[in-house]
Amino acid sequence: MQNIRVNTSKPYDVVIQRGALNDAGKYISEVTSSKRCVIITDDIVGRLYADTLGRSLTEYGIEYSTFVFPNGEASKNIHTLSDMYDHLCSFGLTRTDFVIALGGGVTGDMAGFAAGTFLRGIQYIQIPTTLLAQIDSSVGGKTAIDLTGGKNLVGVFKQPALVICDSDTLDTLTPEIFSDGMAEAVKYGMIRDNSLFELIASHDLDSIKEVIDEVVYRCIDIKRVVVENDEFDNGERMILNFGHTIGHAIEAHHNYTNYTHGQGVAAGMCYISRRFASEDVSNKLESCLNSYKLPITDDADISELLPYCSKDKKCQSENINFIVCEEIGSAQIRKCTMEEFCRLMEGKQ
Ligand SMILES: NC(=O)c1ccc[n+]([C@@H]2O[C@H](COP(=O)([O-])OP(=O)(O)OC[C@H]3O[C@@H](n4cnc5c(N)ncnc54)[C@H](O)[C@@H]3O)[C@@H](O)[C@H]2O)c1
Ligand SMILES: [Zn+2]
Structure with missing residues (x-):
C-alpha cells in the first residue's frame, strides 16, 4: 500500500501497511531523531501489541517507558490525563522527545491531548489499532478528553508527526x-x-x-x-x-x-x-x-x-x-x- 501525505500546517505521512507495527522503529526514526518516548496504551491493546512495538523501538535504539490505563471511554478523563502527565514527567521526557498512542480512538485522543499540552507541546505518533481510529480519529489532529458535562469538551488541535496503520492489528477486534x-x-x-x-x-x-x-x-x-x-x-x-x-x-x-x-x-x-x-x-x-x-x-x-x-x-x-x-x-x-x-x-x- 502507498503512504498518504497529509498536507496540514505541519505535514505528515500515514503509513498503511500490513505488519507495519513490526517496523515501527524504522518509520519513527525517519521522522524524529529523539531516542526517548513513552508508549501510551490501554490494558487490552498493551497486552496484545506493546511488546511488538517495544522490540522494534529497541532495535532502533529508542528507549521507552509504557503508560497503561484501563480500556474504554470511561478512562478518557482528566484523572487519567493527570496520571499520564505524571508518568511523562517521571520518565523525564524533554521537549524534543515524543509519545506514541498505541490503541483506539480513546488512546489517540488522550495521548494527542497530552502531547499537545505537555511542555507546551511535544511530538506524538499515532498507531491506531481499531478500524475507527485508523480511518477517522488518528488523522486530522483533533484531540480531546471528556468532562462530566459532556464528551470531547476539552481538547486542542495537534497534528501527529506520523500515523502507522497496520491492518493486521484489526484481526483481534471483536466483530x-x-x-x-x-x-x-x-x-x-x-x-x-x-x-x-x-x-x-x-x-x-x-x-x-x-x-x-x-x-x-x-x-x-x-x-x-x-x-x-x-x-x-x-x-x-x-x-x-x-x-x-x-x-x-x-x-x-x-x-x-x-x-x-x-x-x-x-x-x-x-x-x-x-x-x-x-x-x-x-x-x-x-x-x-x-x-x-x-x-x-x-x-x-x-x-x-x-x-x-x-x-x-x-x-x-x-x-x-x-x-x-x-x-x-x-x-x-x-x-x-x-x-x-x-x-x-x-x-x-
Ligand atoms: N479525534 C477525532 O477526530 C475522533 C474521531 C472519531 C472518534 N474519536 C474518539 O474515538 C473514541 C472511540 O474510538 P474507538 O472506538 O477506537 O474506542 P477505544 O479506543 O475505546 O477502543 C475500543 C475498544 O477496542 C479495544 N481495542 C483497540 N484495539 C484493539 C485491537 N487491535 N484488538 C482488540 N481490542 C482492541 C480497546 O481496548 C477498547 O476496549 C471516542 O472517544 C471518540 O470520541 C475521535
Ligand atoms: Zn464518528
Whole structure:
C-alpha cells in the first residue's frame, strides 16, 4: 500500500501497511531523531501489541517507558490525563522527545491531548489499532478528553508527526468493534465516493477483510482532503458529521450504553436519508448497513431524539447545521433553526 501525505500546517505521512507495527522503529526514526518516548496504551491493546512495538523501538535504539490505563471511554478523563502527565514527567521526557498512542480512538485522543499540552507541546505518533481510529480519529489532529458535562469538551488541535496503520492489528477486534468502524467507512462512501460505497456494499462483515487495506486507504484519503481544506473545522469538515447529529442523540438518549458510536451514526445516517434522499439512496444505505450488522433505526421515536440534537434543549431558535447526501457520494451542508429541523424530521410541513 502507498503512504498518504497529509498536507496540514505541519505535514505528515500515514503509513498503511500490513505488519507495519513490526517496523515501527524504522518509520519513527525517519521522522524524529529523539531516542526517548513513552508508549501510551490501554490494558487490552498493551497486552496484545506493546511488546511488538517495544522490540522494534529497541532495535532502533529508542528507549521507552509504557503508560497503561484501563480500556474504554470511561478512562478518557482528566484523572487519567493527570496520571499520564505524571508518568511523562517521571520518565523525564524533554521537549524534543515524543509519545506514541498505541490503541483506539480513546488512546489517540488522550495521548494527542497530552502531547499537545505537555511542555507546551511535544511530538506524538499515532498507531491506531481499531478500524475507527485508523480511518477517522488518528488523522486530522483533533484531540480531546471528556468532562462530566459532556464528551470531547476539552481538547486542542495537534497534528501527529506520523500515523502507522497496520491492518493486521484489526484481526483481534471483536466483530462489534470492527463493525462500529465500518459505519464510518460507509459514511465516507456516502459523503464523497460512490465507488467506495459500492466496494463496501458488495462485501459483508467477513469478506470486507479481504479488501480492508484498500478501504482504509480510501477512507483516510477522503479525510485527508477534507482536513487539508479545513484543518480547524470552520466549514467543509462539517460534512464528516453526516449521520452524527441524530447519531449523537441516539447515543445520548440511551445514556451511551445500548448504542456504540458507530451504531448511532449508522441509524443517524438512515434517519436523515429517509427524510432528505430518494427511496433508492435510502434503501441502498440500509441494505449496506444491514450487511455489517449495523442498526438502521432506533426504538425511540424521533420526537424523543430531537431534544438531544440541540446544545440547549429549550432553545428552538438556535441554528443547527446538518449534513444531507441526496446522492451517494456527495454531501450538502444544510442550515436551519432547531424548530425547523424538528418540523422537517417529524415530517410536518
Ligand atoms: N479525534 C477525532 O477526530 C475522533 C474521531 C472519531 C472518534 N474519536 C474518539 O474515538 C473514541 C472511540 O474510538 P474507538 O472506538 O477506537 O474506542 P477505544 O479506543 O475505546 O477502543 C475500543 C475498544 O477496542 C479495544 N481495542 C483497540 N484495539 C484493539 C485491537 N487491535 N484488538 C482488540 N481490542 C482492541 C480497546 O481496548 C477498547 O476496549 C471516542 O472517544 C471518540 O470520541 C475521535
Ligand atoms: Zn464518528
